[in-house]
Amino acid sequence: MTGRRRIRSTVLPRSLVRPARAGALAAGALAACSALLAGCGIVPGVAQGSEDDTITVMTWAPENTGATNKPGMPAFAEAYGRWVNDHGGIDGRRLKVLTCNERDDAVAAARCARRAVAENAVAVVGSYSQHGDAFLPTLEAAGIPYIGGYGLTHDEFTSPLSYPVNGGQPALLAGLGRTLADACGPVALVRPDTIAGDQLPPLLDSGLAAGGHDPAGDLRAAEAATSYGDAAERALEHAAGGAGEKGCVVPALGDRTGTFMDSFRRARGDHPEVRTATVLGSVDQTVLDASGGASGPYEGAYVTGWYPEAGDARWKPMKEVIRAEAFGDNRIDPADAGVQTTWIAYTVFRQAVESLGDGEVTADTLTGALDGGLKISTGNLTPTLRWEFQDTLASIGLPRLVNANVTLQQVEKGRLVSAADGFTDVTATLKDAAL
Numbered sequence: 001m002t003g004r005r006r007i008r009s010t011v012l013p014r015s016l017v018r019p020a021r022a023g024a025l026a027a028g029a030l031a032a033c034s035a036l037l038a039g040c041g042i043v044p045g046v047a048q049g050s051e052d053d054t055i056t057v058m059t060w061a062p063e064n065t066g067a068t069n070k071p072g073m074p075a076f077a078e079a080y081g082r083w084v085n086d087h088g089g090i091d092g093r094r095l096k097v098l099t100c101n102e103r104d105d106a107v108a109a110a111r112c113a114r115r116a117v118a119e120n121a122v123a124v125v126g127s128y129s130q131h132g133d134a135f136l137p138t139l140e141a142a143g144i145p146y147i148g149g150y151g152l153t154h155d156e157f158t159s160p161l162s163y164p165v166n167g168g169q170p171a172l173l174a175g176l177g178r179t180l181a182d183a184c185g186p187v188a189l190v191r192p193d194t195i196a197g198d199q200l201p202p203l204l205d206s207g208l209a210a211g212g213h214d215p216a217g218d219l220r221a222a223e224a225a226t227s228y229g230d231a232a233e234r235a236l237e238h239a240a241g242g243a244g245e246k247g248c249v250v251p252a253l254g255d256r257t258g259t260f261m262d263s264f265r266r267a268r269g270d271h272p273e274v275r276t277a278t279v280l281g282s283v284d285q286t287v288l289d290a291s292g293g294a295s296g297p298y299e300g301a302y303v304t305g306w307y308p309e310a311g312d313a314r315w316k317p318m319k320e321v322i323r324a325e326a327f328g329d330n331r332i333d334p335a336d337a338g339v340q341t342t343w344i345a346y347t348v349f350r351q352a353v354e355s356l357g358d359g360e361v362t363a364d365t366l367t368g369a370l371d372g373g374l375k376i377s378t379g380n381l382t383p384t385l386r387w388e389f390q391d392t393l394a395s396i397g398l399p400r401l402v403n404a405n406v407t408l409q410q411v412e413k414g415r416l417v418s419a420a421d422g423f424t425d426v427t428a429t430l431k432d433a434a435l
Contacts (some may be wrong), residue, residue: 053089055353055361056096058116059342061128062104067224068254070128070150070338071331074099077126079326080346086325090353093361102127106134113138122363123147125349126342130196132156144363145370147352148345150281150338152196157398163370163387165344165378166306167404167426169196169252170203172279174426174433175406176250176304177207177216180277183302184248186217188238190231190260191252193220200252206433207426216250223256228263235264236271247274257282258291265297280305280409285335285416293414302419303409307344307381309418310335314381318343335416340381348376348385383423392427404430 059077061070081097084090098119100112113135116124126148129135132155139146140161149156151168180187189204191197197220205215217238221231239247249264251257257278268274280303288298308314319334321343326332332339352369353361376385382403393401405423409416 053093054096055090055093056098056119056121057123057125057349058098058100058112058119058121059126060100060102060109060112060124061338062102064101065104067104067256068128068130069104070336072333072336072339073126073128073342074101075326075329075331076322076339076342077346079329079332080321080343082325083321084350090350091357093353102129102131104130106131110134110138116144117142122361123349123366126345128152128338130194132159136162142363143367145367147349147370148341150341154199154397157393157401159400161367162400163348164400165341165348165382165385165403167401167406167430169200169279170398170401170430170433171404171406171426172281172304172306173200173203173252174207174210174404174429175408175424176277176279176302177204177213178210178424178426178429179207179302179304179408180248180250181208181211181213183245184213184275184277185242185245186239186247187213187250188219188235188247189216189250189252190219190221190228190235192223192254192256194223197223197252202434203430204250206429209432210429221253221260223253225256226259228253228256228260229267231260232264232267236267236274239274240272246272248277249274250277252279252282254282258287261291261297265291268297275300275302277302279303280337284333284337285310286333288411288414288416296414298411299414301411303411303416305337305407305409306403306405307337307340308407309409309416310340314379315340317379344378344381347378351376393430396431396433398430401430 059074061073063069063071077097077099081095084095089095100115102109102112109129109131121144123145128150130152132153136155136159145161145163147163148165151164151166156162156164189201191200201218208216219231219234221228235249239249251260253260276298283303291298315334322332322334352366352374355369355374356365359365370387383405385402387402404427405425407423408420410419
C-alpha cells in the first residue's frame with residue numbers, strides 16, 4: 001500500500017542544535033505518538049493492510065491568532081490536493097491533504113505533528129511555524145520529512161529530515177544588509193523580542209559588514225503589540241543619528257509590520273527623513289495597498305524576497321491551480337510568500353513521489369529519494385534543489401540551507417517591482433555571519 005509509513009526504531013540526530021535535548025524530546029515524542037496511534041485505531045482511507053493508493057500529507061500554519069497568520073498556505077494546499085486528484089493524482093495515486101491550525105503556539109504545533117503521525121502522513125509539506133523545537137522531534141521520531149517549511153528557525157536548517165526550499169530569514173536579511181550597506185547611513189532593525197527574533201541581527205549585520213557598514217541598531221519589540229509608538233521613536237532616533245546618507249529603518253515583525261508602520265507614520269514627522277526597507281513576508285503587495293500605496297511609508301523601500309516578483313510568468317502554473325480550484329477564496333493571495341512557498345514545496349513532493357515509479361510511497365522511501373541526490377526543478381522559481389546533509393553552509397550551523405538565492409525588489413508608485421535582474425547568491429555573505 002502506498003500510504004503506509006514504517007516507524008523507525010531509532011531517533012535521527014539533530015546536528016549542531018542541542019543534540020542531547022532534542023534526542024530526549026524525540027524519544028518522548030515517539031512514546032507519545034505510539035500511545036496516540038493506539039488510542040486512535042485505524043484511520044479510514046489509509047488503514048493498515050488495505051490496498052488503498054491514497055497518499056496522505058499535512059500542511060500547517062497559524063490562523064486566527066493575535067500575531068502572524070498564514071491561512072493561505074493550508075487553503076492553497078487543499079486546493080492543490082483537489083487539482084491533483086482532478087488530474088488523475090500523482091502517478092495514479094490520490095492525494096489526501098490534511099491541514100492543521102498551528103496557532104503560533106508550541107503546544108499546538110506539537111499537536112499538529114502528533115496528528116500527522118497518527119494519520120500516517122508520509123510528509124509535512126509547505127508549512128509555517130516558528131516552533132521547530134516543538135514539532136521536529138516528533139516528525140524525526142516517526143521518520144516524516146518536513147518539506148518546504150517557511151525557513152523561520154535555525155532548526156529547519158539543521159534537522160536531517162528538513163528539506164527547505166528557500167534560504168529563510170538568513171538569506172533575506174543577509175541580502176538586504178548587503179543592499180543597505182551601499183544605500184543607507186545608520187540602520188535600525190526592529191524585530192520581535194522572541195527566540196526566533198534573536199537570530200535576526202547577526203544575519204542583517206553579515207550583509208552590512210560585507211559592504212563595509214557598521215552593525216544595525218538592534219531594537220526589540222513585542223511580537224503581538226497593538227501599537228509600536230515607542231519602538232518607532234527609538235528606530236527613528238537611531239536611523240537619523242548619522243551624517244551623510246539617510247538612515248534606514250528595517251521592520252522585521254511579520255504580520256505585525258503593518259501595525260508598526262502605522263505608529264512609524266505618526267512619529268516620523270518629528271524626525272529627519274529616513275528610508276524604510278524590509279523582507280518579503282513582512283511586506284507584500286496587499287500590505288502596500290492597505291498602507292496607502294504610493295503615498296504610504298514604504299514608497300522607495302527595498303524589499304528582499306526568495307522568488308521572482310508576483311507578476312512574473314513563471315508563477316502561471318500556480319495561478320492556474322488557484323483559478324481552477326480556489327477562485328474567490330480570499331485566503332489565497334498568489335503574491336503571498338507563504339502561498340508561493342507551499343506551491344514550490346508541493347512541486348518538490350510531487351517530483352519525489354514520481355521518482356519512486358511503481359514503488360511504495362512512504363515517509364522512508366521519500367526521504368531516501370530526497371537524500372539520494374534527487375535533483376528538483378521548480379520552473380526556475382529557485383535554482384535546482386538538491387539536499388546533502390553537510391552542505392556548503394554547514395560551517396556556520398546551517399547544513400540544510402541549499403538555496404541562498406534572493407531577489408531584490410523596490411516599491412515604486414506603490415507597487416513591488418524588480419530592482420535587479422535575476423537572483424543574488426548570498427552564500428559567501430552568510431559564511432561570515434556570527435551565528
